[in-house]
Amino acid sequence: MIRFVLSLFLLTLLMTSQATVAVAQKPSEDELNKLKEQVSAMRRKLDEIRTEWADDRQKHGRSYYIGEQQVWTDYADLSVHIKAAEWIIRHNDFDKKSTYQQTMTALQDADTLLRELQSRKSRNYNAGSQICGYVSKVDHSVQPYALSLPSNFDPSRSSRMPLYVVLHGRGGRNEVGFIAQHREKKPGEKQTWIQIDVFGRIDNAYRWAGETDVFEAIADVSRRFAIDDRHITLWGFSMGGAGAWHLGMHHPSQWASVGAGAGFVDFYNYQKKTEQLPDYQHKPLRIYDTINYGLNLANVHFVTYGGDQDSQLKTSLLMQEQAEKHDVPLELIIGKDIGHKFTPEAEAEFQQFLGRNNRQGLPKYPGPKQIRFVTYTPKYNQCFWCTIEELDEMYEETTVESKYDESSGLLSLETKNCRLLSISRDIADEISIDDEPPLPLRDAADGLLPSVYFEKLDAGWEVFNYDESRAYQELGSGRKRHDLQGPIDDAFMSSFLCVRGTGTPWSDEHQAWTDWTLERFGREFDKWMRGEIRIVNDSEVTLEMMKDSHLILFGDPGSNKLLNGMLEKLPIEWNRQEITVGGKSYPVEKHGLAMIYPNPLNPHKYIVINSGMTTHEPDFKASNSWLFPKLGDIAVLNYSKTDKGYEETTTWADLFNGDWQLNESEE
Structure with a gap:
């Protein structure tokens, strides 16, 4: 039996924090030390719980596996509160006066939940909102979502229930802010469905791992409750509207109804850009630019909204033009005398559309005989x-x-x-x-x-x-296909593992750049995608790792033995002096290669060479519309040392064709 002795200690800290919380946004040194002490104590307790639960063979919520790791939903729910506090501290995210107190409250919620689990052996779900967590296959991090149950929810109910998936707007909500916003909210008066509000790894318009987060949250709530997958509704506003356009158009047969309030659907219009980007960036815009996917409105009930004084009304009007072009339905609602929010009347009409079509549901298997479907990539192919x-x-x-x-x-x-x-x-x-x-x-x-x-x-x-x-x-066929079509950033939407070379590098200058590249990737992914990248040495990679994950290889053929062993099967040449690609050679003391390619040892996974995500901190800070692939499938970067690390310029970049080859004009 676990003896939990932290409750009184936590309560004392909470009472102290309520009396002494500073007026400034940053906590005092004493407050920060108390918070760190509490987080460390809770983390130790979680480690004890993991060990005990692994041995007691009892149920602790629902069980599932991420790779070889067994996960319990109850453990994820506890862990997500502790992770929220840890990330606040590590990124110094005390951006509001209330953040310190909200962090302490999140820890108190973890305390309360743990005592409940000790007495009941399984979590008790209540009407209204509660915070849940799941462990992501992407990076094995724990991620939060908010669960809301209707007032008449009956846990003994055996029939399946409809689900609403809600996407939030942009605003820098970290885990603590997300928990504070959603904890203990009452259910809507007319709510007859289960609802999840998705975190989406903060602000990325539900792209990349943020997209994966939506579907992993749906999978997690479906483990806990009987969800009717013919009656799932998706909607969001602002950045959430952009996410609804993206997910609704790219996965049109997933949803009974979709609603997008405001948001954006393409890069050029939204950013008012008239000059075309280079092809290796311009073409991959068609991955996420929803304006190209208007034909898919034929397959999903979709409503869009904009205020008549909101500049983002243009998004709804652009998509209305696409609907008319393809002769497909799109419900358009315009709020009167209002900017970037709903009017009560428009919101009611918006929700009525979603509810009406949710009740109707998707067609029964195998689906409608007539479809009209468009894509630009095997990524969104069904x-x-x-x-x-x-x-x-x-x-x-x-x-x-x-x-x-x-x-x-x-x-x-x-x-x-x-x-x-x-x-x-x-x-x-x-x-x-x-x-x-x-x-x-x-x-x-x-x-x-x-x-x-x-x-x-x-x-x-x-x-x-x-x-x-x-x-x-x-x-496979050796050609590009679903989840093996690039570009580089696609590798970070599912399980990936960074592999660090331990051998003697061919070039010290190049090795220093790859070390910095790995460090930057870890730092930026931690901050902007809310997870820790997993790193192993090249000597530690197992067949199981290679089977389960994309391998992100850092170093050169001298330092990284996996890269050395695969080199002959890659469309490049690499020696101690230079890298040759696309018919040109580049000296390694000033140039690095970034590339994605099918793993020669596992045709179902990628390898990536010397690159993390190709969107960086300035892109995340600027706008979600900038979160598109920057380096295509393959690029040569010129690097130079600076006081703050390295400065990079793209010397050459391209996209492989459908056969994973460079076009002849580039060779």
Whole structure:
């Protein structure tokens, strides 16, 4: 039995902090020391709990695995409060007068929850709002979200419930501020659904790991409660509106309804830029610029809102133009005589739209026979029963539109820029693609797989047999496909592991730059993506690590033995004096290579060489619209030492084509 002896100590600190909290935003030295002492004590207690729970074989909420690590939901809920206090201290984020007291309150909440778990052995969920946590597959960090249950919530209820997913606006809310905003809020009077407010790793418009956070929070609440996945609504305002546009348009068959208040949908209009960026940045804008995805409104019930005095009303009007262009529905609500917020009347209408379509829900499996779907990348490649596995040309408009003949059972597809498709066999008996003769669907591949693969060859579309299908699933084709399409930043949306070289570097100057690059990545990811990067030595990498994670390799072929072992299978040449790529050579004492490529030892994962995220602190500080890929798939950087580290300029950068090769003009 765990003996918890910190409660009286914590209560004393809380009473002291209430009496002595400084008027200034920063806590006094005594207050900060007390806070550090309390956080350290709570962290030690959590470590004890982890050990005891691992051995007692009892349930502590729901159990799941992140890699080989077993996680309990109750432990994550405790840990997220402690992490909030730790991050406040490490980043000196006492930005408001109330932050110190809010931090102490978060620790008190952890104290209360722990005592509850000791008495009940499992968390008790109440009507209204409470703070939950989960451990992310991205970096094994614990991340918060707020859970709200309706006033009539019955924990013994066996039927599935609808879910609302709410995205917050930009405003620098750290974990402590997020917890303070959502703890112990009463449920809405008309709330009949479970609601989660997503943290999204603060302010990134739900891009990169912020996007992953949304789906991991949904997965976590679905572990705890019976969620009806045909009745999930997504909405947000301002930055949350931008996130709703992004996630709603890129995953159109995930949501019963979507609502975007204000926000932005593209870089050039929002930033008032007229000069086109270089191709290696311009083309990847099509990953997140939702204005290109208007056709997907055909597949999701969507409402958008803007105040008539809000400059971000332009976003709604731009998307209305796209809806009219493609002849697809979009509900537009404009608030009267108001700026960047809802009017009560408009908010009511907005929520009525979301509720009405949430109750209707998504079509039952296998989905609607008619879809109209567009993408520009295999990253966002699925709409109901159709998956675009590979594109002819990356970052070009890629579409699938379908029709169905009830009398013959024939599904007809019209495609553009599609190279390889997979189609659920349950949607039709036969399929015709681009007016070609029908091919079998329901009975294809011996009827043994849930989806059937179709590849476009010179002679036309052909269907994979069972063996070809299994080979593609296990080995791929060597071409760009879902979650293996780049750019560099894509590696940091799922599990990644930084690998530090321990050998003798070929160049001391280059090694110093890679060491700084790794340090900067860790520092910026910690601050702006709210997690600690995991670092291992090259001698410590196991097959299990290589199976589960993208490998981010730092060093050169002399210092990093994994990089050395893979070098012959990479589209570069590297010796002690220079790096050769794209037909040109660059001296290593002044140049470094940043690159993403499929791992030659695991075709389902990436390697990245000498790069973290390519968006840096100035981008995060400026605007979420600047959080687009800066270096494409591969780049050569000129580096020079400064008093503050290094200054970098991009000497050359490019995007690999769909075959993971540089175009001939670049070689």
